[in-house]
Amino acid sequence: MRKHVKSKTRSKGKPLAGLKKSPTGISGFDEITGGGLPEGRPTLVCGSAGCGKSLFAAEFLIRGAVEFGEPGVLLTFDETAEDITKNVASLGFDIHALTARKKIIVDYIRVERSEIEENGEYDLEGLFLRLSHAIQSIGAKRVVLDAIETLFSGFTNQGILRAEIRRLFAWLRERGLTTVITGERGEGQLTRQGIEEYVSDCVILLDHRVIGQISTRRLRVVKYRGTTHGTNEYPFLIDEKGIAVLPITASGMDYDVSNKRIPSGIPELDEMLGGQGFYEGSSILLSGTAGTGKTSVAAHLANATCQNGKRCLYFSFEESQAQILRNMHSIGIRLERHVKQGLLKFFATRPTVHGLEMHLLLMHKMIEEFQPSVVIVDPVSNLGSAGTLDDSTNMLIRLVDFLRKGHITGFFVNLNTGGSYTESTDQGLSSLVDTWLLLRDIEVGGERNRAMYVLKSRGMSHSNQVREFLITAKGVKLVPAYLGPSGVLTGSARLVQEASERANQQLVKEDVERRKLMLERQRRALEAKISELQAEFEADRVEFHRLSRMYELQKEQADEDRRRLEESRRATRTPKNVGK
Amino acid sequence: MKAKSPTVKKRAKTAKSAPKSRSKVRKKATTKAKSKSSPGDYWSLRLYVAGQTPRSLTAFANLKRLCEQFLANRHEIEVVDLTREPQRAKGDEIVALPTLVRKLPEPIKRIIGDLSNTERVLIGMDLLPLVGMHRATP
Numbered sequence: 001m002r003k004h005v006k007s008k009t010r011s012k013g014k015p016l017a018g019l020k021k022s023p024t025g026i027s028g029f030d031e032i033t034g035g036g037l038p039e040g041r042p043t044l045v046c047g048s049a050g051c052g053k054s055l056f057a058a059e060f061l062i063r064g065a066v067e068f069g070e071p072g073v074l075l076t077f078d079e080t081a082e083d084i085t086k087n088v089a090s091l092g093f094d095i096h097a098l099t100a101r102k103k104i105i106v107d108y109i110r111v112e113r114s115e116i117e118e119n120g121e122y123d124l125e126g127l128f129l130r131l132s133h134a135i136q137s138i139g140a141k142r143v144v145l146d147a148i149e150t151l152f153s154g155f156t157n158q159g160i161l162r163a164e165i166r167r168l169f170a171w172l173r174e175r176g177l178t179t180v181i182t183g184e185r186g187e188g189q190l191t192r193q194g195i196e197e198y199v200s201d202c203v204i205l206l207d208h209r210v211i212g213q214i215s216t217r218r219l220r221v222v223k224y225r226g227t228t229h230g231t232n233e234y235p236f237l238i239d240e241k242g243i244a245v246l247p248i249t250a251s252g253m254d255y256d257v258s259n260k261r262i263p264s265g266i267p268e269l270d271e272m273l274g275g276q277g278f279y280e281g282s283s284i285l286l287s288g289t290a291g292t293g294k295t296s297v298a299a300h301l302a303n304a305t306c307q308n309g310k311r312c313l314y315f316s317f318e319e320s321q322a323q324i325l326r327n328m329h330s331i332g333i334r335l336e337r338h339v340k341q342g343l344l345k346f347f348a349t350r351p352t353v354h355g356l357e358m359h360l361l362l363m364h365k366m367i368e369e370f371q372p373s374v375v376i377v378d379p380v381s382n383l384g385s386a387g388t389l390d391d392s393t394n395m396l397i398r399l400v401d402f403l404r405k406g407h408i409t410g411f412f413v414n415l416n417t418g419g420s421y422t423e424s425t426d427q428g429l430s431s432l433v434d435t436w437l438l439l440r441d442i443e444v445g446g447e448r449n450r451a452m453y454v455l456k457s458r459g460m461s462h463s464n465q466v467r468e469f470l471i472t473a474k475g476v477k478l479v480p481a482y483l484g485p486s487g488v489l490t491g492s493a494r495l496v497q498e499a500s501e502r503a504n505q506q507l508v509k510e511d512v513e514r515r516k517l518m519l520e521r522q523r524r525a526l527e528a529k530i531s532e533l534q535a536e537f538e539a540d541r542v543e544f545h546r547l548s549r550m551y552e553l554q555k556e557q558a559d560e561d562r563r564r565l566e567e568s569r570r571a572t573r574t575p576k577n578v579g580k
Numbered sequence: 581m582k583a584k585s586p587t588v589k590k591r592a593k594t595a596k597s598a599p600k601s602r603s604k605v606r607k608k609a610t611t612k613a614k615s616k617s618s619p620g621d622y623w624s625l626r627l628y629v630a631g632q633t634p635r636s637l638t639a640f641a642n643l644k645r646l647c648e649q650f651l652a653n654r655h656e657i658e659v660v661d662l663t664r665e666p667q668r669a670k671g672d673e674i675v676a677l678p679t680l681v682r683k684l685p686e687p688i689k690r691i692i693g694d695l696s697n698t699e700r701v702l703i704g705m706d707l708l709p710l711v712g713m714h715r716a717t718p
Contacts, residue, residue, distance in 0.1 A: 110673045117704035120639075120693035125630040126662060126674040133666030155676065155692075 019226045022070070022142070022178040025063030026056065028245035032230040033221060037202060040176035042169050044199040046183040046190045047206030052217060052238055053182040055091075056206065057144040058084060059242045060180050062093045064142045065103040070178075072142035073134040074106045075127075077150035081106040084146075091242045105134045111154030118156055124164040128171065135177070143172060143179040152193045169198045190222070201225050207233070209355075214386055216355030219245055235357030237365075246364050255405045257281065262374070262409060265304030266297065268478035269437075272454055272463035278435055279459065280373070281407040283400050285429055287414035288439030292450050293471050294413045295319070297437070298376045299328045299335060300476055301411055305374045306338035313372040314346045315363060317382040321346035332474045345370055356387040356395045363399060367408065375403055378413040380429065393428050400432050434458045439469060442490050449490035452478060468494065623647070623655035624684035630677045631663045635694050639678040642695035650707055680705075 021035030030036045037043045037060070045053050054076075061072035076084060084106055085095040098104040107130065134140065148165070155161050172179045181199060183191035190196040196203055203222040208215060218233040236245040261276040270277040278284055288294050298314070305312040316324060324346065325336050338344035347366060354362065367375060377399075383392045396412070403410040412429060430436060436455040441448050450469035454462045467478040468490045482489035482497045489497050627643055629636035640659060647655045662669050662677065672681050672690070682689040682705055691704045702708050 107670070109675055111675060115688070115690050116676075117689065117691040117700065118693050119691050119700045119704065120696035121635055122676045122678065122693040123635075124675055125677040126628065126669050126679065127676075129630060129662045129666045129677075130669045130674070133669070151675070 021227075022064070023068055024060045025067045026059055026243050026245065027241070028234070028236070029219075029243070032219075032234060032245060033224060034227060034229060037178055037180065038224070038226070039178050040173065041201040042172055042179040042181055042199045043202040043204065044181050044183055044191070044196055045204045045206065046185055046196070048185040048208060051185075051206040051208040052236075052243060053206055054079065054084075054146050055087070055238060056204075056243055057146055057180045057182050058088050059091070061104065061142055061144045062088060062095070062098065063242075064178075065098055066093070070141035071103050071138040072105075072144065073131065073138070073140045074104065074144045074146065075131060075134075075148075076106065076108050076144075076146040077111060078147035079108070081108045084108075091240065102138045105138055105140070107134055111150055113154050116154060122157075122160065124151075124161075124168070127164075128168065135175070141178060143177045145179065145181045147184070148181055149183050149191060149193045149195060165195060166198050206236075211355065211387065214352060214355040216357045218357070235355075235361050237358055237361050244361070244365065246361050255401075256407070257404075258407055263304045263308075264297075265300030265302075266476050266478065268467065269297075269452075272465065272467065272478070273435070273457055274460040274462055276460075278409060281404060281409055282434035282458075283403065283410040283412065283432065284435040284437065285412050285414055285433040286437045286439065287416050289416050289441055292439035292441060293469060293476065294415070294439060295324065295378055296328070296331055296333075296471055296476055297439070298378050298411060298413055299324065299331075299333050301374060302344055302376060303333050303335060303338070306335075306341070306343040310343070310373040311370060312338070312344050312374040312376065313367060313370050314344065314376045314378070316346060316348040316378050317351045318379060320348045324348075330473070331471055331476065345372070351382045351386040354386065356383060356391050359383065359386060360395050360399060364402060367402075367406070372408060374409045374411060376411045376413070379415045380412045381415045381417075396429055397432060400429075444490065445493050447491045447493070451481060451490060621654055622684055623651050623682065624658075625655060626658045626660060626672070626681045626683055628660045628662055628669070628672065628674050628677060628679045628681070631661060636678055638696065639680070639694040642698070642701070643680060646695070646698060646701060646707075650702070 020039040021030075021033065021037065022039040023030050023036040045056050047053050058074065061074050064070040064072050074084065079087070081095075088095060095104060095106060099106065109127070109130070131143070135143070151165070152158065152161060169179075169181075181195070183193075183195055185205075186192035186194070190203060190205065200223075202224045205220045205222050207218040207220070209218060210216075217236050217238070219236045220233045221229045221231065234245050236243055238244075258280040260280040261278065262280050263270055263277040264273070286294055286297055302312045302314055314324075319327070321339075325339070328335055335344055339346070345366075347362075349359075351359070363375075380392075380396055383395065386392070387395075400410060412433065414429065435457040437452060438455045439450060439452050442451050443449075450471070451466050452469040453464075453466045466481055468481040470477040470479060479494075482494045625643070625647070627640060629639065643657060647657060660668050662674065668674075672679070672688075676692040678692065678694060680691040680695060680701075682691075689705060691701060695701050
């Protein structure tokens with residue numbers, strides 16, 4: 001007997017291992033569940049009013065018919081077929097056309113308690129017959145039972161009803177129909193009537209939560225028998241393309257890194273970052289107090305990115321696109337041509353418009369659609385107002401992970417409020433980012449000036465210098481700040497210092513000139529003296545020459561005289577002999 | 581109301597114990613009596629069933645007996661077998677079976693079940709006044 005049971009469980013386990021799944025076509029949902037809903041089995045989609053159950057079910061059915069070639073029957077107990085047709089028409093689905101092509105049947109089953117009198121035994125065979133008729137007429141593979149719990153309010157005999165619903169699910173399963181049943185959320189249980197106990201294969205919970213007046217839609221796979229699935233709550237949104245779930249919490253840390261660098265748009269800043277700028281795909285945090293020029297730095301990055309022919313997505317939570325474009329004009333950055341070229345895209349909204357998850361989701365969606373190389377979020381600190389601080393930290397971590405995974409450079413602007421310590425962020429982003437630039441005010445001598453420094457930059461040599469940050473009509477300039485006795489000199493103090501240094505230099509220069517002239521004069525005097533002495537010497541030499549010549553002549557004369565004298569004494573002797 | 585019920589119930593019981601008529605389900609038992617043509621006098625009834633299940637047959641038998649007893653010659657009964665004509669379920673919003681639909685006199689009324697409780701059928705079909713009249717005469 002035991003052996004028999006064992007073999008039975010084993011044989012039961014086999015098909016589960018290769019559980020077939022029916023893709024829903026709902027963006028992101030198939031990723032979470034690893035392929036979709038369990039094929040040939042019922043799935044319960046439950047949630048409170050207005051959470052998108054019916055839409056989920058309708059989208060599953062319509063996409064099944066349109067994209068996966070599986071016709072479907074929609075039995076609705078809640079809305080009329082016309083209502084449903086209108087509802088999904090806003091998502092671009094034409095139920096009339098699909099009905100005409102025998103892809104879909106929408107049947108509204110009206111159950112009105114006041115019109116029905118119960119008398120004796122009955123069953124719901126009528127429902128079965130209607131369903132099976134509809135299924136047979138189009139060869140349906142998918143079935144949706146929207147708000148089946150309405151039946152419970154239509155009939156008083158709950159015992160019969162429960163038995164019949166159990167029979168219905170067994171019947172659907174027997175026919176291998178992939179079914180979605182929607183149910184209203186009940187107190188203490190998933191559905192009001194507890195029909196989850198009949199649906200044991202897959203339960204999906206939709207939620208529409210309002211925290212701090214901001215609502216977020218979330219989806220969770222409560223159970224999915226026989227398969228692994230993401231267990232987190234995934235935010236989803238309903239837009240003009242239907243439901244979009246993004247498995248953003250599933251992002252891990254297994255991403256590659258790049259050695260490429262991208263310019264920041266400010267040459268001096270690139271210099272400070274080892275001469276080449278940021279790493280591609282890194283996360284950069286720029287924090288500073290109000291009015292320190294954070295947005296200008298961001299605009300430089302956007303400008304540089306677009307000039308290199310790459311795309312940049314700018315999320316602005318404070319200023320509108322027109323405002324940023326106009327303001328950047330004043331510092332000589334013309335961003336509108338990039339907008340026209342389609343390289344730069346602004347997305348300006350108030351943080352309080354959606355919940356954080358929704359923001360993240362929208363960002364994901366936009367990033368996936370636009371495929372930018374740089375994403376700027378200005379400012380991230382504002383997002384705290386769309387949720388709790390913890391939530392916004394959590395969201396930013398996921399955003400950073402998502403960007404890194406896609407090799408997208410993330411540039412986050414953080415506004416430090418006056419009270420908080422400038423070398424920290426409210427969101428705790430500091431440990432997360434790769435490069436952290438700090439802009440700060442320096443108040444000296446009745447002036448407020450800006451200074452910038454690189455607090456950290458992972459994986460590159462970077463300057464430790466505090467540089468003065470100037471916003472000029474030709475963009476941002478970073479000039480080396482002067483170190484004076486009272487610290488860093490900025491603004492007019494620096495200008496004064498520069499002027500006095502210039503004056504000093506002038507003085508020294510003049511001194512040098514003077515000395516040079518003096519030396520020249522000395523040299524000339526020396527030369528004059530030398531030539532005078534030379535002349536003197538020459539005169540002496542000539543005199544000496546004259547004297548020695550005179551002496552020679554005199555001596556010759558004397559010799560001549562003596563010879564003549566000797567000759568005169570010995571007249572016989574020849575002058576030849578005399579020479580011997 | 582309660583005072584009347586015992587007699588009605590008694591009658592129902594006796595009717596139930598009577599042998600079931602093996603009528604064809606897809607038959608129209610139409611008897612028209614146009615003599616009393618005031619509105620609300622003519623009863624058009626439709627019984628939806630799913631094949632010849634015991635429950636269908638019970639419902640039909642109960643209905644037939646009731647009509648013969650209280651609506652002799654001024655009613656018609658149409659039996660619709662949804663296993664043969666499933667498309668007809670839509671028209672009268674049929675979910676449960678068997679369902680009895682009173683098409684005439686208006687408003688439309690529905691009773692589900694095998695009609696075993698005669699008194700409730702009478703209430704549901706607004707037949708009590710007739711029954712009352714019927715009983716007031718003797």
